[in-house]
Amino acid sequence: MNKHTILVVDDEEDLRKVLAIRLDMENYDVTEAASAEEALAITEQKSFDIILLDIIMPGMDGIELYNCLKKRKHLADSGYIFLTALGEREQNQHTEDASGKDYLVIGKPYDSDILLQEIKNRIKTP
Numbered sequence: 274m275n276k277h278t279i280l281v282v283d284d285e286e287d288l289r290k291v292l293a294i295r296l297d298m299e300n301y302d303v304t305e306a307a308s309a310e311e312a313l314a315i316t317e318q319k320s321f322d323i324i325l326l327d328i329i330m331p332g333m334d335g336i337e338l339y340n341c342l343k344k345r346k347h348l349a350d351s352g353y354i355f356l357t358a359l360g361e362r363e364q365n366q367h368t369e370d371a372s373g374k375d376y377l378v379i380g381k382p383y384d385s386d387i388l389l390q391e392i393k394n395r396i397k398t399p
Contacts, residue, residue, distance in 0.1 A: 325356055
C-alpha cells in the first residue's frame with residue numbers, strides 16, 4: 274500500500290520539522306517547503322493528498338498559495354488545512370480571499386492528535 278502524501282508549508286523551520294517528524298511517525302510521506310514559492314516549485318508536477326499551509330509567510334502568503342494550488346488540476350482534490358497563529362477575527366479576514374471553502378483552519382499552537390484526526394478525515398480513499 275502506498276503512503277499518503279502530505280506537503281507541509283511553513284516558514285518556521287522548527288514547527289515544520291516537528292510536524293514532519295510527527296507525520297512521518299504516523300507513516301505519511303512528508304515533503305517540506307519553507308515558502309510558498311518553494312511549494313509552487315515542488316507541486317509543479319507532484320500531487321499530494323493533504324497540503325498543510327501556514328497563512329502568514331513572507332512574500333506570498335498561504336491564502337495566495339492556496340488559490341494558486343487549487344488551479345492546478347492534479348491538486349484540485351487535495352485536502353487543504355491552514356495552520357495559523359492568527360485569532361479568529363484575523364483568520365476570517367484573511368480567509369475571505371480564499372476561493373472556495375474546501376479547507377479547514379486550525380490555530381497554532383495546535384493539538385497534534387486533533388490535527389492528525391482532521392488529516393485522516395480529509396484523505397480521499399478510493
